[in-house]
Amino acid sequence: MADTVLFDLFGVIARQQSPSAREVLRATAGVPAPAFWATYWALRTPYDRGEVTAFGYWRQVATALGSTVDDRQINRLIAADVASWSVVDDDMVAVVERAAASGRRLALLSNIPEELAAHYERHHRWLRHFDVVAFSCRTSHVKPEPDAYRWCCRALDLAPGRILFIDDRVENIQAAEAIGMRAHLFISPTQAHQAITELDTVPRRR
Incomplete structure (x- = not known):
């Protein structure tokens, strides 16, 4: 037993992420919600598995969404992502x-x-x-x-x-x-x- x-x-x-925390993260990415969240989750498993770094993950998300991100924005995305899962x-x-x-x-x-x-x-x-x-x-x-x-x-x-x-x-x-x-x-x-x-x-x- x-x-x-x-x-x-x-x-x-x-x-789980609250609606307000999700909106902060989405706004930080500057991408409409449906496309952002579909891409966020579609690319998440290799990041969770440790196969890509945070910078690599967020660059992949940006590329898939047809945008670009610099290091400063990636740091903001990481901080918003961590905060969204921290309650x-x-x-x-x-x-x-x-x-x-x-x-x-x-x-x-x-x-x-x-x-x-x-x-x-x-x-x-x-x-x-x-x-x-x-x-x-x-x-x-x-x-x-x-x-x-x-x-x-x-x-x-x-x-x-x-x-x-x-x-x-x-x-x-x-x-x-x-x-x-x-x-x-x-x-x-x-x-x-x-x-x-x-x-x-x-x-x-x-």
């Missing part, structure tokens, strides 16, 4: 801290570029609760690819069935279940806490 909890970051512990759900941080205090083993799995990963490491001390932090920019594996989950199993030295994965996206949950993990589709901090406490009948690390 599962006794280790593997959390997603964005949409679970951290919030944390304090209720979920409390869930993480309660789970850690109970002796539960915790890990984190996130599709995230290096600039955001470094930001979270600098500003969020609650990351210390995680035995394993699997940032895609450093593991070279992104969800929902099976190897993203297998990387976590190897790092934790656990069979998939020993892990409960919590994520807000159905495709990521299905991919985790396909390799044998237990999974919980995130709806709220209350439900996530309940899913974790239901593991209390199995042995935990002290």
Whole structure:
């Protein structure tokens, strides 16, 4: 049975981009919204995987949109992008801290570029609760690819069935279940806490 909890970051512990933050980022790019967001996401995976730098990513976005960007604008885009993903759900941080205090083993799995990963490491001390932090920019594996989950199993030295994965996206949950993990589709901090406490009948690390 599962006794280790593997959390997603964005949409679970951290919030998705707000409309206002999205508009700041789009305005910084100076491109109409539909085209900007389609290109932003179409080119995102190599950036999340660490295959291209932030400067490389934003130059690719600009080229695909038929525009150009200089280094100063790219720095502004990076700052706006990081800010748009930086709001944390304090209720979920409390869930993480309660789970850690109970002796539960915790890990984190996130599709995230290096600039955001470094930001979270600098500003969020609650990351210390995680035995394993699997940032895609450093593991070279992104969800929902099976190897993203297998990387976590190897790092934790656990069979998939020993892990409960919590994520807000159905495709990521299905991919985790396909390799044998237990999974919980995130709806709220209350439900996530309940899913974790239901593991209390199995042995935990002290």
